[in-house]
Amino acid sequence: MKDLSLHILDIAENSVAAGAQTVRIVIEEQPDQDLYRLVIEDDGKGMEPDFAARVTDPWVTTRTTRKVGMGLSLLQQNCQLAGGSLDIVSQKDKGTRVTAIFRLSHIDRPPAGDIPATLRLIIAANPDLHLVYEHRTQNGKFVFDTRQVKDAIGDLPLNHPEVLRMCSAFIIENLQQIGAECQTKNDFKLAENDINH
Amino acid sequence: MTKITSLADLKKKSEELKRRIDLREKSEHTENLIQIKVAMATCGIASGARETMDYFIEELDKRKIDAVVTQTGCMGYCYAEPTVEVKLPGQEPVVFGYVNTRKAKEIIEKYILNGELVDGIIPQNYQTINDKK
Secondary structure, eight states, X not given: OOSHHHHHHHHHHHHHXXXXXXXXXXXXXXXXXXXXXXXXXXXXXXOOHHHHHHTTSTTOOSOSSOSOOOHHHHHHHHHHHTTOEEEEEEETTTEEEEEEEEXXXXXXXXXXXXXXXXXXXXXXXXXXXXXXXXXXXXXXXXXXXXXHHHHHHTXXXXXXXXXXXXXXXXXXXXXXXXXXXXXXXXXXXXXXXXTTO | OOOOOSHHHHHHHHHHHHHHSOOOOGGGGGGGSEEEEEEOSHHHHHTTHHHHHHHHHHHHHHTTOOEEEEEXXXXXXXXXXXXXXXXXXXXXXXXXXXXXXXXXXXXXXXXXXXXXXXXXXXXXXXXXXXXXX
């Protein structure tokens, strides 16, 4: 995985596979404590304690197509390389919380990557999922909640390409305002203004 | 160009959008639509499936092709990621391997628009090492 946004896409996919109704993603950047924290929390089916304890082992997986599962193992490796750790708390039938901690300034901490692209694809593939994304920096906090977005867009489908573009632009604008780390470009325009269409 | 900084802006933009487009209820007749499934497990994501899926959504919208683009788990073809399953209405699904944005363009232009098969199809009888007894 090249960056954290790809890890987020990967781990959030586990939540969806676990039948989650709500997935909550929280990123915190705290330069004074040299901390970058990523939390992905769901209300899916959870794991048995003995499975949860072994889940970062690459030879442990729920999939049946083959015998390895690299998602959490790779995230854990990236955490450990950047002076941090990975913590998984899971309760059967209640849900799972994955917390990845990195040293913010560590040279081996993967960059945040294109977080808006990750979020819009989670939405595109799971329009009925309640997705909450929260990003906190020293300058403030931004919360993106698909329930609020649904209220704002009315009867438009959440996974309409134009709505996805709008959500993306909304996220990028706000991340810039709080000075959040994010590698993306804001190329939002409504299709009618686009001469290439 | 106005910026979208608040939910109120989002509301305003979606009202503009509603006036321009006719809303089709896609979910009611998915069997008549082109269905595209991008494999998005760890192996797919690491190989660039996010860009592939983004490209399909953007490009099909641009060309005004009615399709449902969604994601699926690992199909067991990790060596050929990103893999994409395309199902044209009334036809058997076809799985393509190594689908970067260039390949995706070829699939749209040749297979989806003209029904012409392109290179890189993963045959249905392919077996992963684990399946082989």
